[in-house]
Amino acid sequence: MKFDDNGLIPAIIQDVISHKVLMMGYMNKEAFDKTLSTGLVTFWSRSRNELWVKGATSGNYLMLKNWKLDCDKDALLIKAKPEGPICHTGADTCWNENNCTNNGSFLDYLESIIDERYSNRSENSYTSSLFEKGTNKIAQKVGEEAVELVIESKDENDDLFLGEAADLLYHYLILLRDRDMSLKDVISVLKSRHK
Numbered sequence: 001m002k003f004d005d006n007g008l009i010p011a012i013i014q015d016v017i018s019h020k021v022l023m024m025g026y027m028n029k030e031a032f033d034k035t036l037s038t039g040l041v042t043f044w045s046r047s048r049n050e051l052w053v054k055g056a057t058s059g060n061y062l063m064l065k066n067w068k069l070d071c072d073k074d075a076l077l078i079k080a081k082p083e084g085p086i087c088h089t090g091a092d093t094c095w096n097e098n099n100c101t102n103n104g105s106f107l108d109y110l111e112s113i114i115d116e117r118y119s120n121r122s123e124n125s126y127t128s129s130l131f132e133k134g135t136n137k138i139a140q141k142v143g144e145e146a147v148e149l150v151i152e153s154k155d156e157n158d159d160l161f162l163g164e165a166a167d168l169l170y171h172y173l174i175l176l177r178d179r180d181m182s183l184k185d186v187i188s189v190l191k192s193r194h195k
Contacts, residue, residue, distance in 0.1 A: 002074040003028065008044060009076055013086070015099055016065040016079040017109045022086045023094040025054070027076065039064045041080050060084035107183060110170075114177050130174055138178050142171045 003009050008026040015022055025043035027035070031051055034042040038053075041062035045052045055061030062080040069076060082099070085092050092099035117127035130138050145168040152161040176182055 001032075001069060001076075002072070004074075008046070009074060011041075011043065011076040011078050013041065013062060013078050013080055016081055016112075017106055018099055019108075020093060020097060020099045021095070022062070022080075022082060022092070022099065023054075032076075035064055035067075035078070041078055054086070055083060058084070058088075060086060062086070107173075111173055111177070111182055114173055118177050127174060130171075131178060135175075135178050138171070138175050142168070142175050145171050 001009060007028045009028075009032075011025050011027045013022045013024065014020065026046060027042070028044040031042045031044045034040075034051065034053075040053050040055070041064055042051055042053045044050075053061070061083040062078075063083065065079045065081055067076055067078045082092075086099075087094045087096070089096070091097075114127055117125050118131050121128040121132065123129075130141065145164065149161070149164040149168050152164045155161070173183070176186070
Protein backbone atom coordinates (compact mmCIF):
# COMPACT_ATOMS: atom_id res chain seq x y z
CA MET A 1 0.00 0.00 0.00
CA LYS A 2 1.51 3.33 -1.10
CA PHE A 3 0.72 6.24 1.24
CA ASP A 4 1.38 9.81 0.08
CA ASP A 5 3.93 12.17 1.62
CA ASN A 6 1.47 12.93 4.44
CA GLY A 7 1.02 9.22 5.20
CA LEU A 8 -2.47 9.16 3.65
CA ILE A 9 -4.23 7.12 0.99
CA PRO A 10 -7.57 8.03 -0.64
CA ALA A 11 -10.40 5.62 0.17
CA ILE A 12 -13.39 5.42 -2.18
CA ILE A 13 -16.42 4.06 -0.31
CA GLN A 14 -18.89 1.96 -2.31
CA ASP A 15 -22.16 0.41 -1.15
CA VAL A 16 -21.59 -3.35 -1.21
CA ILE A 17 -25.19 -3.98 -2.33
CA SER A 18 -26.08 -1.13 -4.69
CA HIS A 19 -22.51 -0.53 -5.93
CA LYS A 20 -23.19 3.22 -5.65
CA VAL A 21 -20.16 5.34 -4.72
CA LEU A 22 -21.04 6.88 -1.35
CA MET A 23 -18.10 9.10 -0.43
CA MET A 24 -14.35 9.55 -0.48
CA GLY A 25 -12.10 10.04 2.51
CA TYR A 26 -8.50 9.52 3.54
CA MET A 27 -6.94 6.83 5.66
CA ASN A 28 -3.56 6.57 7.28
CA LYS A 29 -2.13 3.25 8.43
CA GLU A 30 -3.78 3.57 11.85
CA ALA A 31 -7.22 4.31 10.35
CA PHE A 32 -6.89 1.39 7.94
CA ASP A 33 -5.86 -1.00 10.73
CA LYS A 34 -8.74 0.19 12.94
CA THR A 35 -11.17 -0.31 10.05
CA LEU A 36 -10.02 -3.91 9.68
CA SER A 37 -10.02 -4.67 13.41
CA THR A 38 -13.41 -3.11 14.26
CA GLY A 39 -15.32 -3.54 10.99
CA LEU A 40 -16.30 0.15 11.19
CA VAL A 41 -14.89 2.31 8.40
CA THR A 42 -12.49 4.78 10.01
CA PHE A 43 -10.78 7.76 8.38
CA TRP A 44 -8.08 10.27 9.16
CA SER A 45 -9.55 13.76 9.42
CA ARG A 46 -7.20 16.20 7.71
CA SER A 47 -9.00 19.21 9.21
CA ARG A 48 -9.05 17.91 12.81
CA ASN A 49 -5.83 15.94 12.51
CA GLU A 50 -7.32 12.86 14.22
CA LEU A 51 -9.01 9.52 13.57
CA TRP A 52 -12.77 9.56 13.07
CA VAL A 53 -15.16 6.66 12.80
CA LYS A 54 -17.79 7.44 10.18
CA GLY A 55 -21.11 7.51 12.04
CA ALA A 56 -19.67 7.98 15.55
CA THR A 57 -21.86 11.07 16.10
CA SER A 58 -24.71 10.48 13.62
CA GLY A 59 -25.12 6.72 14.06
CA ASN A 60 -24.81 6.34 10.27
CA TYR A 61 -21.92 3.89 10.36
CA LEU A 62 -20.24 2.25 7.41
CA MET A 63 -19.87 -1.48 8.08
CA LEU A 64 -16.80 -2.88 6.30
CA LYS A 65 -17.54 -5.83 3.99
CA ASN A 66 -14.35 -6.01 1.90
CA TRP A 67 -11.62 -3.86 0.40
CA LYS A 68 -9.23 -3.75 -2.56
CA LEU A 69 -6.20 -1.77 -3.65
CA ASP A 70 -6.09 -0.26 -7.12
CA CYS A 71 -3.50 -1.36 -9.68
CA ASP A 72 -0.97 1.28 -8.56
CA LYS A 73 -1.56 0.45 -4.87
CA ASP A 74 -2.17 4.13 -4.09
CA ALA A 75 -5.96 4.15 -3.67
CA LEU A 76 -8.40 1.96 -1.73
CA LEU A 77 -11.85 0.74 -2.70
CA ILE A 78 -13.79 0.06 0.48
CA LYS A 79 -17.03 -1.88 0.06
CA ALA A 80 -19.33 -1.24 2.98
CA LYS A 81 -22.91 -1.51 4.17
CA PRO A 82 -24.19 1.95 5.15
CA GLU A 83 -26.34 2.29 8.25
CA GLY A 84 -28.14 5.38 6.97
CA PRO A 85 -27.38 8.50 4.93
CA ILE A 86 -23.66 9.06 4.47
CA CYS A 87 -23.24 12.76 3.68
CA HIS A 88 -23.17 15.32 6.52
CA THR A 89 -25.97 17.10 4.62
CA GLY A 90 -28.26 14.12 5.19
CA ALA A 91 -28.03 12.89 1.59
CA ASP A 92 -27.48 9.21 0.82
CA THR A 93 -24.17 10.02 -0.90
CA CYS A 94 -21.75 12.94 -0.96
CA TRP A 95 -22.87 13.53 -4.57
CA ASN A 96 -26.49 13.94 -3.45
CA GLU A 97 -27.55 10.74 -5.22
CA ASN A 98 -30.26 8.38 -4.07
CA ASN A 99 -28.72 5.11 -2.91
CA CYS A 100 -31.62 2.78 -3.53
CA THR A 101 -30.73 -0.86 -3.91
CA ASN A 102 -32.31 -2.73 -6.75
CA ASN A 103 -33.14 -6.43 -6.76
CA GLY A 104 -30.30 -7.28 -9.12
CA SER A 105 -27.68 -5.77 -6.86
CA PHE A 106 -29.13 -7.66 -3.87
CA LEU A 107 -28.71 -10.92 -5.79
CA ASP A 108 -25.06 -9.97 -6.42
CA TYR A 109 -24.69 -9.39 -2.69
CA LEU A 110 -26.37 -12.70 -1.87
CA GLU A 111 -24.04 -14.49 -4.28
CA SER A 112 -21.07 -12.90 -2.50
CA ILE A 113 -22.32 -14.25 0.84
CA ILE A 114 -22.79 -17.72 -0.66
CA ASP A 115 -19.28 -17.52 -2.12
CA GLU A 116 -17.91 -16.60 1.31
CA ARG A 117 -19.68 -19.59 2.89
CA TYR A 118 -18.25 -21.81 0.15
CA SER A 119 -14.69 -20.56 0.65
CA ASN A 120 -14.74 -20.30 4.46
CA ARG A 121 -16.84 -23.17 5.75
CA SER A 122 -18.44 -22.81 9.16
CA GLU A 123 -20.13 -25.49 11.25
CA ASN A 124 -22.83 -22.96 12.21
CA SER A 125 -23.73 -22.07 8.62
CA TYR A 126 -26.63 -23.79 6.85
CA THR A 127 -25.11 -22.82 3.49
CA SER A 128 -21.71 -24.27 4.41
CA SER A 129 -23.41 -27.49 5.53
CA LEU A 130 -24.98 -27.85 2.09
CA PHE A 131 -21.60 -27.48 0.40
CA GLU A 132 -20.20 -30.13 2.75
CA LYS A 133 -22.92 -32.58 1.64
CA GLY A 134 -21.90 -32.28 -2.01
CA THR A 135 -23.47 -31.64 -5.39
CA ASN A 136 -25.97 -34.51 -5.32
CA LYS A 137 -27.55 -33.35 -2.06
CA ILE A 138 -27.62 -29.73 -3.21
CA ALA A 139 -29.29 -30.74 -6.50
CA GLN A 140 -31.78 -32.85 -4.55
CA LYS A 141 -32.60 -29.83 -2.37
CA VAL A 142 -33.19 -27.69 -5.48
CA GLY A 143 -35.57 -30.36 -6.78
CA GLU A 144 -37.46 -30.49 -3.47
CA GLU A 145 -37.83 -26.70 -3.42
CA ALA A 146 -39.07 -26.72 -7.03
CA VAL A 147 -41.75 -29.28 -6.17
CA GLU A 148 -42.80 -27.27 -3.11
CA LEU A 149 -43.09 -24.16 -5.30
CA VAL A 150 -45.30 -26.00 -7.78
CA ILE A 151 -47.55 -27.22 -4.95
CA GLU A 152 -47.87 -23.71 -3.47
CA SER A 153 -48.65 -22.25 -6.90
CA LYS A 154 -51.91 -24.20 -6.90
CA ASP A 155 -53.11 -22.61 -3.65
CA GLU A 156 -54.20 -19.05 -2.98
CA ASN A 157 -51.64 -18.23 -0.28
CA ASP A 158 -49.29 -15.66 -1.83
CA ASP A 159 -47.00 -15.56 1.20
CA LEU A 160 -46.32 -19.31 1.09
CA PHE A 161 -45.85 -19.16 -2.69
CA LEU A 162 -43.29 -16.33 -2.41
CA GLY A 163 -41.54 -18.11 0.45
CA GLU A 164 -41.09 -21.23 -1.66
CA ALA A 165 -39.97 -19.12 -4.64
CA ALA A 166 -37.32 -17.50 -2.42
CA ASP A 167 -36.21 -20.93 -1.12
CA LEU A 168 -35.86 -22.23 -4.69
CA LEU A 169 -33.85 -19.21 -5.85
CA TYR A 170 -31.55 -19.41 -2.82
CA HIS A 171 -30.81 -23.10 -3.28
CA TYR A 172 -30.41 -22.59 -7.03
CA LEU A 173 -27.69 -19.99 -6.31
CA ILE A 174 -25.98 -22.51 -4.03
CA LEU A 175 -26.05 -25.13 -6.79
CA LEU A 176 -24.60 -22.64 -9.28
CA ARG A 177 -21.73 -21.84 -6.88
CA ASP A 178 -21.11 -25.52 -6.22
CA ARG A 179 -20.73 -25.96 -9.99
CA ASP A 180 -18.34 -22.96 -10.10
CA MET A 181 -20.87 -20.77 -11.91
CA SER A 182 -23.00 -17.73 -11.15
CA LEU A 183 -26.13 -15.91 -12.29
CA LYS A 184 -23.92 -13.94 -14.71
CA ASP A 185 -23.24 -17.19 -16.57
CA VAL A 186 -26.96 -17.94 -16.79
CA ILE A 187 -27.66 -14.37 -17.92
CA SER A 188 -25.05 -14.76 -20.67
CA VAL A 189 -26.92 -17.80 -21.99
CA LEU A 190 -30.24 -15.92 -21.85
CA LYS A 191 -28.69 -12.96 -23.69
CA SER A 192 -27.32 -15.25 -26.39
CA ARG A 193 -30.81 -16.69 -26.91
CA HIS A 194 -32.50 -13.31 -27.04
CA LYS A 195 -33.00 -12.22 -30.63
